[in-house]
Amino acid sequence: MKFSIIGLPKSGKTTIFNALTHSVAEDKFKKENTKIVKVPDLRVEFFAKTFSSKKIVPPEIQVFDFQGFELKGEVRNVDAYVVVLRKFENPLHPFSGPEKPIDQLKAILEEMVITDLSIVENRLNSLKRIPDKKAVDQSEVKVLEHCQTLLTDGKLLRLHIKELPELNYLQGFQLSTLKPSVICINVSDEYIGKYDSPEFKNILDFCREFHFEYLFLPGATEEELADLNEKDAEEYMEAVGIKAPGIKKLIEKSFNALNLITFYTAGEKDAHAWILTQGSTVYEAAGKIHTDIQKGFIKAEVIHYADFLKCKTIAEVRKEGHFKLVGKEYIVEDGDYIVVRFN
Numbered sequence: 001m002k003f004s005i006i007g008l009p010k011s012g013k014t015t016i017f018n019a020l021t022h023s024v025a026e027d028k029f030k031k032e033n034t035k036i037v038k039v040p041d042l043r044v045e046f047f048a049k050t051f052s053s054k055k056i057v058p059p060e061i062q063v064f065d066f067q068g069f070e071l072k073g074e075v076r077n078v079d080a081y082v083v084v085l086r087k088f089e090n091p092l093h094p095f096s097g098p099e100k101p102i103d104q105l106k107a108i109l110e111e112m113v114i115t116d117l118s119i120v121e122n123r124l125n126s127l128k129r130i131p132d133k134k135a136v137d138q139s140e141v142k143v144l145e146h147c148q149t150l151l152t153d154g155k156l157l158r159l160h161i162k163e164l165p166e167l168n169y170l171q172g173f174q175l176s177t178l179k180p181s182v183i184c185i186n187v188s189d190e191y192i193g194k195y196d197s198p199e200f201k202n203i204l205d206f207c208r209e210f211h212f213e214y215l216f217l218p219g220a221t222e223e224e225l226a227d228l229n230e231k232d233a234e235e236y237m238e239a240v241g242i243k244a245p246g247i248k249k250l251i252e253k254s255f256n257a258l259n260l261i262t263f264y265t266a267g268e269k270d271a272h273a274w275i276l277t278q279g280s281t282v283y284e285a286a287g288k289i290h291t292d293i294q295k296g297f298i299k300a301e302v303i304h305y306a307d308f309l310k311c312k313t314i315a316e317v318r319k320e321g322h323f324k325l326v327g328k329e330y331i332v333e334d335g336d337y338i339v340v341r342f343n
């Protein structure tokens with residue numbers, strides 16, 4: 001899973017990148033930062049303990065942070081965006097964008113629409129230049145023309161194109177308005193605990209109307225928190241009035257935006273968390289583990305984490321009858337522990 005942190009220049013992208021990735025000494029002026037974030041996951045730790053696994057493999061996401069604001073190349077080559085909106089004063093680092101978060105978001109979305117429209121129109125033009133009309137897939141042309149109409153009307157493709165055949169045609173283009181975005185309002189500490197104040201009402205209404213996941217994050221404070229040990233972090237959080245590090249919430253929201261769930265495999269060798277799209281079958285899950293396991297799939301044994309928690313050992317789980325023997329079509333649930341039987 002890959003995420004790009006985007007936002008207008010000096011909105012606090014690198015600050016949030018540092019908080020998220022626990023990098024303390026990042027150079028704020030580097031053009032591009034990237035890091036793998038191991039997502040904290042209590043369930044994989046539980047499975048590791050239960051199976052005395054030698055190694056833990058938590059879910060991983062790759063995060064990118066770019067200087068300034070451009071929707072070019074690598075920036076777009078991701079599964080989702082974290083869109084940072086600035087709501088803090090910093091006279092040393094003045095901001096040239098609009099003061100209100102909602103206007104920043106509208107400017108960013110407008111840029112996404114324009115970029116997507118030019119990609120779609122370029123593709124349409126190159127298809128039109130092909131002399132042999134029979135060589136052109138007319139279904140693709142139809143899908144692109146539909147996108148062109150939507151984008152010309154300023155619409156976000158994500159809210160209008162949801163069916164597989166259409167989505168398949170658009171897969172390779174990295175269209176920004178087709179990707180989920182998590183809106184992250186980067187606030188100064190004075191706003192902590194005041195997120196329901198009237199001045200945020202319009203941005204929150206906007207996020208709800210357009211189905212964006214959103215959250216508030218005091219970026220500078222979160223960056224400092226990431227640098228502290230657990231005890232100091234707790235004291236600091238209490239002092240500023242934060243219940244839990246916002247970064248965990250950011251990951252949660254990103255998972256929601258992408259409809260992701262986690263399933264687990266575990267044994268002596270390792271306890272492994274795997275990321276999967278909600279609604280996937282156990283057959284697809286097997287493919288994540290290994291193509292050979294998918295090819296030879298016979299049945300799978302499934303136990304939900306919650307049942308495991310009640311029983312503690314696998315023998316007890318079996319005794320209590322929490323084991324489900326399922327076929328290829330079983331839809332994996334978030335928190336399932338899976339053993340694939342294959343030949």
Ligand SMILES: Nc1nc2c(ncn2[C@@H]2O[C@H](COP(=O)(O)OP(=O)(O)OP(=O)(O)O)[C@@H](O)[C@H]2O)c(=O)[nH]1
Pocket residue numbers: 007008009010011012013014015016028066067068069088089090093186187188189217218219220221
């Ligand atoms: N007071 C305050 N300052 C912040 C906050 N977040 C970031 N800053 C400061 O604002 C300045 C810009 O933050 P960056 O994280 O570098 O912003 P950026 O979006 O990465 O900027 P570019 O990469 O140049 O586009 C830095 O000096 C940060 O320390 C915040 O929540 N509160």
Ligand SMILES: [Mg+2]
Pocket residue numbers: 013014015028029065066067068
């Ligand atoms: Mg930066």
